[in-house]
Amino acid sequence: MPTIANDTPLAQQVAADARKRIALTGRPFPKPAATRVLTVANQKGGVGKTTTTVNVAAALAQAGLDVLVIDIDPQGNASTALGIEHHAEVPSIYDVLVEGETLAEVVQQCPDVPHLACAPATIDLAGAEIELVSMVARETRLQKAITAYLAQRRAAGQPVPDYIFIDCPPSLGLLTVNAFVAADEVFIPIQCEYYALEGLSQLLKNIELIRSHLNPGLHVSTILLTMFDGRTRLSAQVADEVREHFPAQVLRSSVPRSVRISEAPSHGQTVMTYDPNSSGALSYLEAASELADRGAARHDDEKTREVTR
Numbered sequence: 001m002p003t004i005a006n007d008t009p010l011a012q013q014v015a016a017d018a019r020k021r022i023a024l025t026g027r028p029f030p031k032p033a034a035t036r037v038l039t040v041a042n043q044k045g046g047v048g049k050t051t052t053t054v055n056v057a058a059a060l061a062q063a064g065l066d067v068l069v070i071d072i073d074p075q076g077n078a079s080t081a082l083g084i085e086h087h088a089e090v091p092s093i094y095d096v097l098v099e100g101e102t103l104a105e106v107v108q109q110c111p112d113v114p115h116l117a118c119a120p121a122t123i124d125l126a127g128a129e130i131e132l133v134s135m136v137a138r139e140t141r142l143q144k145a146i147t148a149y150l151a152q153r154r155a156a157g158q159p160v161p162d163y164i165f166i167d168c169p170p171s172l173g174l175l176t177v178n179a180f181v182a183a184d185e186v187f188i189p190i191q192c193e194y195y196a197l198e199g200l201s202q203l204l205k206n207i208e209l210i211r212s213h214l215n216p217g218l219h220v221s222t223i224l225l226t227m228f229d230g231r232t233r234l235s236a237q238v239a240d241e242v243r244e245h246f247p248a249q250v251l252r253s254s255v256p257r258s259v260r261i262s263e264a265p266s267h268g269q270t271v272m273t274y275d276p277n278s279s280g281a282l283s284y285l286e287a288a289s290e291l292a293d294r295g296a297a298r299h300d301d302e303k304t305r306e307v308t309r
Contacts, residue, residue, distance in 0.1 A: 029063040029292035035150060036295055037164045038222070039183035043206070044199035045170035047191040048226035051261060053167040054081040055281070056187075056224075058272040059288035060163055061116035068107065068161040071121040072097075072142070072175045074128075078167040079120035082110045083268040086120035094124040096145045097178065098131050103149035112273045117161075125175070132174045139174070139214055142166070143182035172206050180210040185221035187291075190242060192228045192235040192254075197242070220246070222294075224287055225254035253286040 040053045053069060061067045071078040071086075072093055079086035085108070086092060095101040096119070103119055110116040132138045146164065153160045165187070166179040180186070186207055190196045204220070211218050223246055229235045243250045255261075258280030264271040271281045 027063065027289070029060060029065055029289060030296035031065060031162050032292075032295045035161055035164060036185065037146065037166070037183045038185045038187040039166045039168060039176075039179040040187045040189065041168045041176060041179065041203065042188055042190065042196075042199060043170055043172060043203050044191070044196060047196060047199075048189045048255065049170070050077045050081065050167050051265075052187075052189040052224055052226060052255070052284075052287075053165050054078050054270045055261070055272055055284040056288045056291065057163065057165050058082075058110075058113050058116060058270040059285045060292060061110075061113045062272060063288070063292070064115065065162040065292070066115050066159050067117070067163045067165070069116070069118045070103075070142070070146075070164060070166045070179075071118060072125065072179055073121055073167055073169040074123060074126040074175075075169070076121040076123070076125075077265065079118060080268060081265040081270055082116070082118045083112055084108050084110065084118045084120045086122050088122055088124065090120060090122055092122040092124065093119045093142075094122055094128055097125075097141050097175075098128055098135075102152070103145050104152055107149075112269055129173045129175060132178075139177050139181050142178040146182050177210065177214070180207065180218055181215045183215075184217055185219060187222045187224070188220060189224050189226045190238075191226055192238045194234065194238065197238060200242075220249055222251060222291060223249045224251050227257050228254040229257050251287050251290050253283055253290055255280060255283045255287065258283075 040049050042049055057067045057069050069078055069082060070093060076086045091106040093106060095106055096103055107117050107119050110118060150160050166183060168176045168179050190200060207218060207220065223242060225239050225242065228239065239254065256279055258278060260275045260278040261271045261280035264274035267274055271278060272284065275281055
């Protein structure tokens with residue numbers, strides 16, 4: 001394993017990337033005991049929600065896990081990054097939420113990453129907020145669709161996803177509420193800037209409202225620091241503050257600002273396939289590894305507690 005030199009910041013970064021590549025590339029990740037459903041949410045825009053969703057999902061799939069991404073952002077950026085068709089005529093998550101179609105009818109396989117599938121979003125989803133208002137059980141429609149999808153695959157003898165990631169729009173409308181009700185865990189990407197801390201406070205209040213009224217099991221399980229710039233004191237201060245307040249939730253790995261991460265969607269790819277050796281791809285691979293290890297460790301802890309009882 002290369003040692004990290006102290007010569008220059010660039011030399012340190014190259015050595016750190018080499019160590020990540022050697023430690024993580026080709027390593028299988030542990031499977032969770034049951035499907036983990038994570039809503040990737042932050043009311044503030046531009047913090048890396050979609051980028052985090054698709055890259056962590058791709059990293060987990062490349063490590064041999066079955067992953068489904070549900071895109072409920074009307075912009076459809078997650079669908080674009082995964083190379084999934086999502087023009088107006090394509091069956092999409094809109095048909096599931098509003099028309100009552102099954103998830104199986106809209107899920108598409110990602111062309112670049114085996115074991116990775118996506119339920120795309122189309123522009124029709126922009127009007128879904130209004131259409132859902134008058135519907136019965138409007139907050140639970142996505143939850144019911146996911147439950148039926150998993151049951152259908154089990155009944156058919158097909159593998160069920162190990163992970164389901166729900167990519168939310170940057171707002172707290174009915175689409176995001178559906179995502180919170182459908183999930184057990186909230187995965188929050190936080191940009192390492194001051195405004196992100198203000199947005200986090202409001203997001204936590206809204207999650208608590210959902211817990212109180214709609215989904216008692218919902219909890220923030222994972223926080224990932226994104227767009228980290230080690231050259232600035234502000235990034236370090238924000239990172240320290242978030243780690244101090246949420247020591248159990250914040251992943252050790254953080255994602256740096258990276259041109260490669262920004263370029264990848266224009267090629268209809270995640271950075272995991274566009275440039276797997278870049279610092280951005282290795283950071284997301286490290287974050288996915290930590291996410292998978294934490295899930296397995298939590299299951300082992302629960303089994304230990306049951307035996308103790």
